[in-house]
Amino acid sequence: xxxxxxxxxxxxxxxxxxxxxxxxxxxxxxxxxxxxxxxxxxxxxxxxxxxxxxxxxxxxxxxxxxxxxxxxxxxxxxxxxxxxxxxxxxxxxxxxxxxxxxxxxxxxxxxxxxxxxxxxxxxxxxxxxxxxxxxxxxxxxxxxxxxxxxxxxxxxxxxxxxxxxxxxxxxxxxxxxxxxxxxxxxxxxxxxxxxxxxxxxxxxxxxxxxxxxxxxxxxxxxxxxxxxxxxxxxxxxxxxxxxxxxxxxxxxxxxxxxxxxxxxxxxxxxxxxxxxxxxxxxxxxxxxxxxxxxxxxxxxxxxxxxxxxxxxxxxxx
Numbered sequence: 656x657x658x659x660x661x662x663x664x665x666x667x668x669x670x671x672x673x674x675x676x677x678x679x680x681x682x683x684x685x686x687x688x689x690x691x692x693x694x695x696x697x698x699x700x701x702x703x704x705x706x707x708x709x710x711x712x713x714x715x716x717x718x719x720x721x722x723x724x725x726x727x728x729x730x731x732x733x734x735x736x737x738x739x740x741x742x743x744x745x746x747x748x749x750x751x752x753x754x755x756x757x758x759x760x761x762x763x764x765x766x767x768x769x770x771x772x773x774x775x776x777x778x779x780x781x782x783x784x785x786x787x788x789x790x791x792x793x794x795x796x797x798x799x800x801x802x803x804x805x806x807x808x809x810x811x812x813x814x815x816x817x818x819x820x821x822x823x824x825x826x827x828x829x830x831x832x833x834x835x836x837x838x839x840x841x842x843x844x845x846x847x848x849x850x851x852x853x854x855x856x857x858x859x860x861x862x863x864x865x866x867x868x869x870x871x872x873x874x875x876x877x878x879x880x881x882x883x884x885x886x887x888x889x890x891x892x893x894x895x896x897x898x899x900x901x902x903x904x905x906x907x908x909x910x911x912x913x914x915x916x917x918x919x920x921x922x923x924x925x926x927x928x929x930x931x932x933x934x935x936x937x938x939x940x941x942x943x944x945x946x947x948x949x950x951x952x953x954x955x956x957x958x959x960x961x962x963x964x965x966x967x968x969x970x971x972x
Contacts, residue, residue, distance in 0.1 A: 661720070666712060673705055748803050762793050787836050794866065798924060801859050805931050812853045812935065819888065820845045822854065823879055826861050833869040839877055846881035850956050856932050860940075861890075863929035864952045868892035875949070887939075887955040897944035905942065906930040 677698060684694040769785060823843060827834075834841060850857075868877045872894035880889040897905065908927040933940035939955030 661716075665716065666709065669705075669708075673701070677701070758792075758796055762789060762796070765789055786832055790830075790832050794862075797859075798863075798928060801932075802924060802928055805928060805935070812856060814851055814853055816849045817852045817854050817857060819848045819850055819881070822858050822861055825858060826865050829862065830865055830869050834877070837869065837873040839869065839872050839875055842876055842878035844879070846883075848881055852936055852938070852956075856936060857938075860929050860932040860936070860938070860954070863925040863932075864890050864954070866925055867952070868894065868950070871895045871950075885955065886958055887953050889951050889953050891949065891951040893949040896946040896948050897942070897950055898946055899944075902942060902944060906940075 680694060680697060683689075684691060765785075766789060769789075827841060827843065833839075865877070868890060872892040875893035877893075878889075878891045880891060881887075882889060906926050906929070908924065930940055932938075933954070937957050939953070941953050941955070942950060943953070944950035
């Protein structure tokens with residue numbers, strides 16, 4: 656038996672010490688001319704103790720070998736499951752990447768068909784409603800693609816100096832149709848602030864925050880306020896607000912909150928995506944809200960010294 660041979664090799668030193676000890680006892684008895692029956696009695700006692708020790712040690716060793724084999728088996732099974740999960744994850748990401756690219760084609764075609772309808776009064780309301788729905792489809796499609804990218808830890812990130820006003824303007828242009836449809840006014844005063852960040856990821860982060868404000872603010876106002884002393888951007892709306900018990904969970908994946916469930920407007924993914932991007936960009940993201948009064952999202956950008964450190968770290972990576 657393989658385990659028994661391993662066991663014998665393990666206790667080989669113990670058997671050697673036992674043999675040396677017995678020999679020394681025997682030699683001592685011979686030199687001192689002591690009665691050999693006492694040596695034989697001691698030999699039997701020590702041998703019996705050794706036999707008991709070897710049996711107990713063998714049982715323990717066999718159990719240990721069994722545990723080691725079970726652990727190795729579990730490790731192999733874990734490795735196989737991990738490889739399978741990685742393959743399934745890669746297949747899933749590949750499928751959704753293809754799906755997202757494919758669905759963009761009918762969105763583009765739909766926009767072209769809308770442009771051909773003309774601007775007659777009878778078509779105007781229809782076009783506005785359809786454009787709004789197309790915007791939502793495109794928004795969720797882009798969100799899915801961004802989510803897949805953020806899952807990929809190796810996703811590219813290009814840290815450069817970014818003009819915050821440019822990012823805000825591009826996001827406002829993208830969501831203008833929603834603001835117009837909801838009769839929401841915009842209060843944006845350029846701050847001309849330069850920050851070190853990734854333009855594309857920062858845009859996606861701000862899009863999710865603005866999207867949340869656009870969904871829940873009708874006949875109100877969305878303001879963009881840069882707080883110079885704290886070096887942070889506040890996106891404030893006068894919408895329906897968020898319940899206090901929902902605030903600690905709104906950045907959790909899949910959590911839509913009471914407002915999302917009531918209005919069926921939330922996927923539970925947007926703010927989770929925003930918080931994930933914020934962590935990667937070293938941006939503090941927090942929210943304050945009062946039900947029925949509005950909500951403020953705060954994007955706390957790294958200070959000048961922190962930005963320089965972050966830039967050096969990314970350049971070394």
